[in-house]
Amino acid sequence: xxxxxxxxxxxxxxxxxxxxxxxxxxxxxxxxxxxxxxxxxxxxxxxxxxxxxxxxxxxxxxxxxxxxxxxxxxxxxxxxxxxxxxxxxxxxxxxxxxxxxxxxxxxxxxxxxxxxxxxxxxxxxxxxxxxxxxxxxxxxxxxxxxxxxxxxxxxxxxxxxxxxxxxxxxxxxxxxxxxxxxxxxxxxxxxxxxxxxxxxxxxxxxxxxxxxxxxxxxxxxxxxxxxxxxxxxxxxxxxxxxxxxxxxxxxxxxxxxxxxxxxxxxxxxxxxxxxxxxxxxxxxxxxxxxxxxxxxxxxxxxxxxxxxxxxxxxxxxxxxxxxxxxxxxxxxxxxxxxxxxxxxxxxxxxxxxxxxxxxxxxxxxxxxxxxxxxxxxxxxxxxxxxxxxxxxxxxxxxxxxxxxxxxxxxxxxxxxxxxxxxxxxxxxxxxxxx
Numbered sequence: 001x002x003x004x005x006x007x008x009x010x011x012x013x014x015x016x017x018x019x020x021x022x023x024x025x026x027x028x029x030x031x032x033x034x035x036x037x038x039x040x041x042x043x044x045x046x047x048x049x050x051x052x053x054x055x056x057x058x059x060x061x062x063x064x065x066x067x068x069x070x071x072x073x074x075x076x077x078x079x080x081x082x083x084x085x086x087x088x089x090x091x092x093x094x095x096x097x098x099x100x101x102x103x104x105x106x107x108x109x110x111x112x113x114x115x116x117x118x119x120x121x122x123x124x125x126x127x128x129x130x131x132x133x134x135x136x137x138x139x140x141x142x143x144x145x146x147x148x149x150x151x152x153x154x155x156x157x158x159x160x161x162x163x164x165x166x167x168x169x170x171x172x173x174x175x176x177x178x179x180x181x182x183x184x185x186x187x188x189x190x191x192x193x194x195x196x197x198x199x200x201x202x203x204x205x206x207x208x209x210x211x212x213x214x215x216x217x218x219x220x221x222x223x224x225x226x227x228x229x230x231x232x233x234x235x236x237x238x239x240x241x242x243x244x245x246x247x248x249x250x251x252x253x254x255x256x257x258x259x260x261x262x263x264x265x266x267x268x269x270x271x272x273x274x275x276x277x278x279x280x281x282x283x284x285x286x287x288x289x290x291x292x293x294x295x296x297x298x299x300x301x302x303x304x305x306x307x308x309x310x311x312x313x314x315x316x317x318x319x320x321x322x323x324x325x326x327x328x329x330x331x332x333x334x335x336x337x338x339x340x341x342x343x344x345x346x347x348x349x350x351x352x353x354x355x356x357x358x359x360x361x362x363x364x365x366x367x368x369x370x371x372x373x374x375x376x377x378x379x380x381x382x383x384x385x386x387x388x389x390x391x392x393x394x395x396x397x398x399x400x401x402x403x404x405x406x407x408x409x410x411x412x413x414x415x416x417x418x419x420x421x422x423x424x425x426x427x428x429x430x431x432x433x434x
Contacts, residue, residue, distance in 0.1 A: 002179040010130040012190035017129040036134040048184040056126035069116035076119035076234035102314040107175030169251020189249035193271030196237030208211030254281035320372025327377035365395040383418030
């Protein structure tokens with residue numbers, strides 16, 4: 001079973017990344033930052049975790065307010081460094097542990113957290129700023145660990161409360177500890193400490209509160225969970241309310257933890273802290289993990305056994321992500337015009353495997369679905385090329401269109417999702433089922 005070996009909390013201010021990239025390790029102003037992170041890096045090297053669960057918030061880089069979620073879990077296989085306006089930092093991308101992430105996602109939803117999921121999004125300084133000081137890395141070997149990113153929507157009110165974040169952490173513990181593979185997992189929370197970056201209160205800090213918070217996160221997380229976001233803003237500055245993310249990490253640990261390192265410095269706008277907790281959790285009691293996995297599977301139990309039914313789950317979403325993304329691009333007029341004008345050129349330039357390209361060429365509706373394409377991407381391709389939904393339904397069943405239509409109450413009803421700019425819609429000849 002997977003085991004949580006400890007928790008780390010670290011500020012994620014861009015100050016950290018700037019000082020690292022500018023070679024400020026020995027500059028008197030910046031040196032305390034690196035001195036605070038060095039014991040953390042040494043501890044990680046000694047503990048050799050397999051996966052870091054990174055609890056962070058994006059700074060309106062990869063996530064914008066057209067769709068902003070409270071809790072968003074990365075389930076992809078790779079995460080690059082985001083460009084935040086002046087070019088991306090010269091750091092290698094980091095591999096995701098997709099299998100663990102998918103398990104965590106199923107578990108959190110079973111525990112009634114309404115999660116969002118993401119792939120193919122770069123991560124900004126909320127993740128990479130601390131990561132660049134937590135783990136040694138190079139361009140050739142990359143990072144010594146994989147990650148599972150958990151993005152918390154703390155920038156737009158209403159935001160998750162401290163109480164909800166602590167509860168999420170406790171659910172995260174159940175998720176990780178019920179994962180059947182032997183993994184050493186480290187939960188990392190980022191953000192804070194006291195700071196405010198907007199309005200006439202910009203530059204606010206409260207060092208005494210920072211030190212009180214550091215004591216309470218170890219010894220009394222439930223007290224911290226009782227504070228409102230407004231109280232966090234009053235005590236530490238408005239943007240410092242993001243430290244509720246530390247409660248996700250603390251909730252993922254047992255009540256009994258040992259603090260093996262702590263540092264604090266205030267070089268500029270933000271109180272920068274690092275904390276390392278070793279987890280002192282005992283062995284699982286009786287069948288608690290087996291019961292939890294059973295509860296995770298409860299809602300979809302039996303669905304896989306329905307003949308001719310293929311639930312679109314996180315595993316299929318990750319496997320067929322590139323092909324679904326390519327087909328989704330056809331909702332853009334320029335993309336579909338290019339596809340219709342020179343399909344082979346578009347397929348050659350697409351980020352697809354040879355198998356995926358051939359599935360599109362063959363209009364292999366059923367095979368694409370078996371591969372992991374969700375139906376609603378198939379109907380988009382159908383609209384572009386002038387194939388009706390009914391043709392695709394018939395292909396799903398391996399039947400000629402005429403045979404399938406005789407099973408409908410209105411055998412003459414033909415339609416698609418295409419608008420006036422869709423492909424030819426005469427539908428005079430049935431399509432070949434593949």
